[in-house]
Amino acid sequence: MDEASQGLAIETSGLVKTFGNTRAVDGLDLRIPKGAVYGILGPNGAGKTTAVRMLATLLRPDAGQATVLGYDIVREAQQVRGKLSLTGQYASVDETLTGMENLVLLGRLLGHRRAEARKRADQLLAAFGLTEAAGRQVKKYSGGMRRRLDIAASILNTPEVLFLDEPTTGLDPRSRSQVWEIVRAVVAYGTTVLLTTQYLDEADRLAARIAVIDHGRVIAEGTPGELKSAVGGGTVHLRLRDPGQRAQAETVVSRVLGDVIEDDGDKAALRARVGADADVGADAGCDPAAVEEAGSQAAAERAAHTLSELARAGIAVDAFSLGQPSLDEVFLALTDRPVTRATDARSHQEVPA
Amino acid sequence: MTTTVSTSSDVLAAPSREAIGAVLDPTSRPPAPGALAASVAFGWRALLRFKHMPEQLFDVTAFPLVMTLMFTYLFGGALAGSPREYLQFLLPGILVTSVVMITMYTGVGLNADIGKGIFDRFRTLPIWRPAALVGALYGDILRYLMASLVIVAAGLALGYRPGGGVAGVVAGIGLLVLFAFAFSWVWNLLGLVMRDEKGVTNVSMLLLFPLTFVSNVYVNPDTMPGWLQAVINVNPITHLVAAVRSVMSGESNPGEIWRVLIASAVLTIVFGSLTMRRYDRR
Ligand SMILES: Nc1ncnc2c1ncn2[C@@H]1O[C@H](COP(=O)(O)OP(=O)(O)OP(=O)(O)O)[C@@H](O)[C@H]1O
Numbered sequence: 225m226d227e228a229s230q231g232l233a234i235e236t237s238g239l240v241k242t243f244g245n246t247r248a249v250d251g252l253d254l255r256i257p258k259g260a261v262y263g264i265l266g267p268n269g270a271g272k273t274t275a276v277r278m279l280a281t282l283l284r285p286d287a288g289q290a291t292v293l294g295y296d297i298v299r300e301a302q303q304v305r306g307k308l309s310l311t312g313q314y315a316s317v318d319e320t321l322t323g324m325e326n327l328v329l330l331g332r333l334l335g336h337r338r339a340e341a342r343k344r345a346d347q348l349l350a351a352f353g354l355t356e357a358a359g360r361q362v363k364k365y366s367g368g369m370r371r372r373l374d375i376a377a378s379i380l381n382t383p384e385v386l387f388l389d390e391p392t393t394g395l396d397p398r399s400r401s402q403v404w405e406i407v408r409a410v411v412a413y414g415t416t417v418l419l420t421t422q423y424l425d426e427a428d429r430l431a432a433r434i435a436v437i438d439h440g441r442v443i444a445e446g447t448p449g450e451l452k453s454a455v456g457g458g459t460v461h462l463r464l465r466d467p468g469q470r471a472q473a474e475t476v477v478s479r480v481l482g483d484v485i486e487d488d489g490d491k492a493a494l495r496a497r498v499g500a501d502a503d504v505g506a507d508a509g510c511d512p513a514a515v516e517e518a519g520s521q522a523a524a525e526r527a528a529h530t531l532s533e534l535a536r537a538g539i540a541v542d543a544f545s546l547g548q549p550s551l552d553e554v555f556l557a558l559t560d561r562p563v564t565r566a567t568d569a570r571s572h573q574e575v576p577a
Numbered sequence: 578m579t580t581t582v583s584t585s586s587d588v589l590a591a592p593s594r595e596a597i598g599a600v601l602d603p604t605s606r607p608p609a610p611g612a613l614a615a616s617v618a619f620g621w622r623a624l625l626r627f628k629h630m631p632e633q634l635f636d637v638t639a640f641p642l643v644m645t646l647m648f649t650y651l652f653g654g655a656l657a658g659s660p661r662e663y664l665q666f667l668l669p670g671i672l673v674t675s676v677v678m679i680t681m682y683t684g685v686g687l688n689a690d691i692g693k694g695i696f697d698r699f700r701t702l703p704i705w706r707p708a709a710l711v712g713a714l715y716g717d718i719l720r721y722l723m724a725s726l727v728i729v730a731a732g733l734a735l736g737y738r739p740g741g742g743v744a745g746v747v748a749g750i751g752l753l754v755l756f757a758f759a760f761s762w763v764w765n766l767l768g769l770v771m772r773d774e775k776g777v778t779n780v781s782m783l784l785l786f787p788l789t790f791v792s793n794v795y796v797n798p799d800t801m802p803g804w805l806q807a808v809i810n811v812n813p814i815t816h817l818v819a820a821v822r823s824v825m826s827g828e829s830n831p832g833e834i835w836r837v838l839i840a841s842a843v844l845t846i847v848f849g850s851l852t853m854r855r856y857d858r859r
Pocket residue numbers: 243244246247248249266267268269270271272273274275313422
């Protein structure tokens with residue numbers, strides 16, 4: 225391990241996996257620090273599951289390399305397995321068994337004696353709020369309970385690296401926040417968590433760093449804040465005093481800022497992204513903090529400029545705000561997919577990957 | 578689907594960060610289990626699955642019973658003068674046929690099982706790699722034993738009187754179960770290679786019907802044309818039946834017994850290692 229790799233839990237370079245003609249993972253480079261949540265954000269089919277399965281030694285990469293805590297995922301697969309747990313996208317528990325039986329089985333597979341395995345299962349079921357369901361078959365569990373059991377199984381022997389592949393997809397809001405609590409507890413313990421998600425707020429809330437992936441490649445990487453500012457300055461929200469001036473206002477705003485996003489059903493409300501300024505990244509060099517700084521400064525200037533242009537055109541504004549871009553907007557801008565049904569050519573922002 | 582679970586107790590029992598933090602540090606972290614302990618744990622899983630899906634056992638009891646009754650009364654009078662007399666010849670053969678037939682559930686079961694996420698968890702454990710498959714076979718052995726007992730019991734009730742006595746029957750079943758264990762690796766491989774359960778079933782049937790019918794199970798091949806006898810002679814089931822028949826009748830044929838033992842070893846080594854290669858590569 226070289227010095228730069230010391231603080232890394234996972235390092236990949238040029239990882240590739242193809243299925244027939246599909247390049248599911250296409251040259252993936254990741255450097256995942258120890259002891260924090262690292263988010264992998266990507267749409268359906270981006271290659272998240274394929275990447276996780278390779279790192280968890282379930283799939284053999286076609287090219288490239290990866291290490292987990294310094295162990296090579298192909299040559300030292302068994303050592304890697306000793307360090308990790310996986311909660312897969314699709315329940316990695318046995319649905320025909322009860323919750324208790326699942327945990328006892330796993331306890332025995334991890335080397336516990338039967339009585340010990342039972343004790344540990346009892347503890348975990350209690351901590352995860354599943355004591356009452358312990359004797360029920362997992363196929364009769366709700367989605368949230370199943371997830372909790374699945375994660376409980378993953379921390380039976382608390383691993384050094386925990387993979388959670390879309391742990392909250394399909395869960396209701398309460399179950400999601402329960403999963404978030406669990407993730408925070410596990411990270412506080414010192415485990416490195418690699419979490420994939422399609423939910424932007426989830427990555428934003430939990431992850432210290434995020435890699436946005438699309439078509440099997442990293443298209444952006446950084447802290448949630450860095451990503452937001454690398455993409456653009458956020459969104460301007462306007463409320464017009466006279467909705468009748470909307471058409472005029474749109475013309476002004478789109479001249480200054482680029483695209484205007486319509487707000488459904490509210491004629492007085494206008495929303496516009498303060499688009500990415502290609503110069504910002506270049507001016508600020510590579511220092512992420514500087515990029516963020518320069519990004520928000522430019523955004524504020526452009527927003528202010530918008531306001532004065534509107535005033536010059538004689539359009540009265542009741543309310544005005546400049547919001548940090550949501551991760552949603554970051555993601556959509558990076559993957560170059562339209563934000564709303566607006567398909568105006570101007571709304572396409574070219575963002576360097 | 579979730580109507581039964583949104584109870585108030587579920588809300589009350591919602592996990593807290595503190596509660597989870599408290600159970601994170603396990604009191605003991607034992608070393609990974611050895612090959613035997615790991616496969617025994619998977620054997621226990623197979624037993625639990627029987628407990629939850631007892632209908633699985635229907636195949637291994639009803640099917641052999643029907644086979645025994647049907648062939649005894651269908652062919653008995655015509656082939657050997659009386660069903661009772663025919664049964665003395667047929668029973669070891671029908672025993673072999675039934676057990677060999679149910680070995681195919683190994684592949685079907687594995688195929689259904691491995692598609693589910695649970696195998697991802699098993700495959701990320703730092704344990705002896707074949708443990709999950711070997712453990713499942715322990716469960717299968719239990720099924721082979723059950724089917725064997727059902728058939729022998731039915732045979733005894735219908736008038737089967739083995740010359741080898743209890744020892745002969747036990748040895749015959751032992752030999753058969755050993756072969757079935759080895760033969761199951763063929764289905765394990767098939768279960769891993771095929772896309773879905775239906776494919777596994779179809780291919781299994783396609784292989785099993787000729788294997789069990791083009792053999793010495795139902796009649797002595799002496800009266801058949803020479804080319805057919807040649808085919809029957811290369812069929813491993815023929816030798817298995819000859820060996821089991823000899824042991825159960827009390828006149829063991831060491832040549833046939835050795836062939837079965839060697840065939841079992843070869844099947845296990847060849848198909849076992851092909852299976853494990855495939856298992857690791859998925
Ligand atoms: N076993 C497979 N055989 C063939 N193609 C596959 C296989 N697994 C994945 N793919 C393809 O590889 C691509 C990436 O899939 P992957 O499951 O890794 O995406 P994902 O980011 O996890 O998506 P999702 O959010 O839907 O889970 C997809 O185009 C998918 O169809």
